[in-house]
Amino acid sequence: MRELRTDRGSAGPDPRRWPVLGILSLALFVIILNNGLLHVALPSLMRDLHAGIGLTQWIVDGYALVFAATLLTAGTLSDRYGRKRATLFGVALFGAGSLVALAADGAGQLIAARAVMGVAAAFVMPGTLSILVDVFPEEERPRAIAVWGSTSALGVAAGPVVGGALVQHFWWGSVFLVNLLPVAAVLVAGAVLLPESAAPVPRPADPLGAVLGSAGMVGLVYGAIHAADRGWTSATVLASFGAAGVAGALFVAWERRHPYPMVDFVLLRRPAFLGASVGNMLLFLGLAGTLFVLTQYLQFALGYGPLRAGLAVAPLALAVGLGSAAAPWLARRAGPRGGVAGGLAVTATGIWTLGTVPEGYPGVLSGLCLCGIGVGLALAPATDTVMGLVPPERSGNAAALNDTMQELGNALGVAVVGTVLAHGYSTAAGAAPLSERTGHLFEQAASDGFRVAAALVAAGAVLSGLLLPGPAPTVLSEPDPGKDVEDHRPPGADSARQRTA
Template identity: 60%
Template sequence: MHRTDGDGAHPQRWWMLGILSLALFAIVLNNGLLNVAVPVLMRDLGADIGQAQWIVDSYALAFAGVLLTAGAVADRFGRKRATLCGAAVFGAGSLVALGADSPGQLMAARVVMGLGAAFIMPGTLAIIVDVFPETERARAIGMWSGVSALGVAAGPVVGGALVGHFWWGSIFLVNLVPVAVVLVGGALLLRESADRAPRPPDPVGALLGTAAMAGLVYGVIQTSGHALTSLPVAGGLAVAAAAGTGFMAWERRHPHPMLDTDLLRRPAFIGASASILLLMLGLAGTLFVLTQRLQFVLGYSPLRSGLAVMPVALAVVLGTLLCPALDRRAGARGCVAVGLSAAACGVLVLGQWGEGYPPVFAGLVLIGVGFGLSMAPTTHVVMSLVPPERSGSTASLDMTMQELGTALGVAVVGSVLAGRYADAVAGVSGAVGDTLYETLRAAELTGGEAGHTLAATARQAFDDASAAGLGVAAAAVACGAVVAALLLPGRAGTKVAEAAVAPSAAGPRETEPSPAHQGSARP
């Protein structure tokens, strides 16, 4: 038996939050850790832009594809057990990635890491919901969301520092320290919890859902080198449509579905999930393009590129601190709509910048503040729609939308970048392959005025293609702002304010029971 405070809360809950936040930071960090290493991977592993997209996306796709199943398994067999097993698998995948010597091996290792991360993610949020009393829960979720946001923003910074000082494999070596701390600290501190009435596994639903997401991402990535009517594109999208339709039909008939279809009738859930998916799409696509643009066009080193992106991480913290005050005045609807609008403006600034770093800094600050304003309210809205015993599966669904957005961001924006660049250099004499790296190598070997002209032409083409990709990312985030303004609950419907970062000295708050259940904050 675990001791509890007088209000039923676990006395070590804040230490637990620290362990869970470290686990979360490690797995979210790996979404963007590879971005600054893409040029180096192209050189060392001979990867083209499509393979680079898959190396980045294989992690997010495996992550998203297994999350719903992982949440159900965690609810059934125990959140602590699922979290620790996931950490072990994640660490094992990192070790495999260290020794990869081909794009295929690295993709496979990233898939293993994604599978491990899928079992860590829902457990972290579900354990928080279980051990924190309702008076502190929103504050804990706010801190958890802040760590998640910081992990996304810090990925390029940490990756740039590691690649700049060591070799590209060091970005996987850094995972081993948090994994060790989580395994030891989690085994000693975390409390086991599970659903009192767990659902049986749904392997058919899991396969259909994963096939739908994989087909969608595959089809989108293939658009960079094939016509929309080609077999790779049309086939991938057809698989996604068929599997997605089958998934929804199966889940509606299944007596114990892995997807709570009732949530799909709740405007608040749809608004929160769609807005965060579109935000992650824009953010992931932006960082994928920006880190390459800084290195290929401006000539930054990986380390300098990571440092150049650092303002977004600091701005995320600022946005998280501003979130409670804005939420008090405008509710989740206003807070998220303002956040996504700011982020869309930031991406647009990055897409239109000419020369110099100041516009990059301004765009990154806008993106980071917008991200920090949006994460906690959307997460709290989703988690407050269900009772605590269903928190694992619901957290999985929320994270699935985030990871699917990440995978689509790299696929969509990266494909626009690759397609526009290939079109621009198709008729340029001396251009080689479908990547800027290959053409720059050809220009270096050519030398003289001809080589200089070829390099300048290729860099300009890449710059223009980057602007087109960032324009698509900005449009996606702007659509998310519209969705948030239309569907999220307004000022009277959310209690994220004060709880996200306010000190506990503010005292307990009374929350109105949710229409969905008694004992959860109203979204």
């Protein structure tokens, strides 16, 4: 009979917490890396597999969409059977999926392998955050989450660099080689160092809810991707959006009646949660869509090779690190509202810059730096706000819900912004083959994509500015236990931990 620790209780901080953070960050880095690992390989992949932009959107989104669709179920199973077990299982499955993708010789096989990797990543990501919450004390948690968040954003930014280096010297499938060493390291070190924990009263699985929620996401992304070649008002696209709406409505109805819902609707009614999670989703929507367009723009419009294109994106990672370093300072002084809304506003400005500056790399560099700083500023306070609204025993499900919003943003970013790119490109270039289309035409289509991404991120800044609380008051007093006060307190406040979601 296994024994799972469910609460640290009065025990002191886990002495292994910083090495544990290193393991969790490495696991998170490799699964987030794969969101963008194929971006600079897309031109080579399009040539070898005779794929257009629409098919490459599915190759990229096959990972992010399945990732998002299975996160809530994976979070529930993680709380039930143990977060360490779920994380290590996911890492092992991720390695197996990488081996299949490495040997893929067709688009269908590659999409299937990426889907398996998405399922695996869904077991890894919520476990990394819930274990982090469990081992770090309240006062150290914001700094640990800042490291976790910067690792996530660094994975997004590093994907094109690593992929470009490999594609420059090998074939496009070699990008999956980079997964194998981190997978082995996490499996070995995690088996020794990661603590096991689970919810004291685990909830049963909800397969019907999982199917309905997944169907809604798939319909939404399918419609967005195929709008490029069939039009937003075509029967197929409208039917896809309609099916997504029906599945979403049935999901909500079912979850409201279910005794153990996958989604806590009490949490969804809290302004702080909506401001943080939707802001987080739009942040990653803008970032994923921008990188999908930018890595192709650098190669098709500016004539860069894969390695040079990847290196051209590298300053984004440094900028994310700078923003993450400043995030705790800004959140302490401006509260979650200032950190998240301010970071989103800076990100939107950077993406808009990419779409408006004259052709050439100096303008790209300035946009990337602004974008990265904004991502670093917004991500940690958004995540800390979400995790501060639930008790530790519900951390797995809350982490999964937060990660679902983030990965749904990734999938929608590639779908929506990629569709704007594909539509603008095909309209400008007519029926000419891809090889005959000029860089100038691609530049015009890319600018449209950047502007749409910037507008969506700016909408997130407005929403989070309206819904998130400001800085904590300087004079503290005992809260009235009859009032729901934690929505107006900063992340990490004790009262937010003492309530059940």
